Amino acid sequence: MKIKLQLVAVTTLLFAQFAQDAAAQTRVRYGAGFTRTAANQAGSQRNVRSAINAGLGNTNSALDGSRTNTRIDRGALEVYGRYNESGKNVGSALGDWRRRRGNIGRNGRNETQIQHENRTRADFMMLIIRRNASGNNGEATPDTGYSCIRGNRERQPTFPHELGHNLSALHSHANNMARSSRNQLPRNMATLVGSAGRGYRDVANRYSNPNVRYRGATTGRLGNRENALRINRARVSRSRIR
Numbered sequence: 001m002k003i004k005l006q007l008v009a010v011t012t013l014l015f016a017q018f019a020q021d022a023a024a025q026t027r028v029r030y031g032a033g034f035t036r037t038a039a040n041q042a043g044s045q046r047n048v049r050s051a052i053n054a055g056l057g058n059t060n061s062a063l064d065g066s067r068t069n070t071r072i073d074r075g076a077l078e079v080y081g082r083y084n085e086s087g088k089n090v091g092s093a094l095g096d097w098r099r100r101r102g103n104i105g106r107n108g109r110n111e112t113q114i115q116h117e118n119r120t121r122a123d124f125m126m127l128i129i130r131r132n133a134s135g136n137n138g139e140a141t142p143d144t145g146y147s148c149i150r151g152n153r154e155r156q157p158t159f160p161h162e163l164g165h166n167l168s169a170l171h172s173h174a175n176n177m178a179r180s181s182r183n184q185l186p187r188n189m190a191t192l193v194g195s196a197g198r199g200y201r202d203v204a205n206r207y208s209n210p211n212v213r214y215r216g217a218t219t220g221r222l223g224n225r226e227n228a229l230r231i232n233r234a235r236v237s238r239s240r241i242r
């Protein structure tokens, strides 16, 4: 009788663990628009879509490797051929994108931004503008899920950096491990959210987590800006933006 009770207890425990793991991963949906100039500079609309796929691959690899229990799913990627981006930088284009109508105009499927966003049910919506735009490489509005990057940054750390902001990650010295001591990332390296303007050569494809190592080095410090922890905590609310 006693043995049987123990078996039941073990089975219950295993099932509870399985249920917890299954419920743990959160999927956040992503959609994007890009300008006609961004497509022309990339060679084709197809090339922009391929670059976005690569960026999402890098982002999911970082989210997995950093143990965030979060995954980004791709929704529709559309060209906004009527958007006049002359005189716009990343910040002002992001403002147009967030307002959803007016300056942005309709996309290649004759949808407004809000119709595109609703159809694809995107929690995060990114706009990609011409690669020679002035201003920052990318910007994001963390709480509302919008971002804008320059073309040619899709395969760079800019892409997972901005989606990291959308998932609540913050800049901090704890993320920029250049100031850290031994057993942490080398002095010339940063994690993704300490990465502004850097290429992958100088960036660990990770969100900071003191329990995760990258090439033998710790990627974060205990403290209030552990980005993998922040993402883990914010992921459910961010998956419910739309």
Ligand SMILES: [Zn+2]
Residues within 6 Å of the ligand: 161, 165, 171, 193, 196
């Ligand atoms: Zn940033």
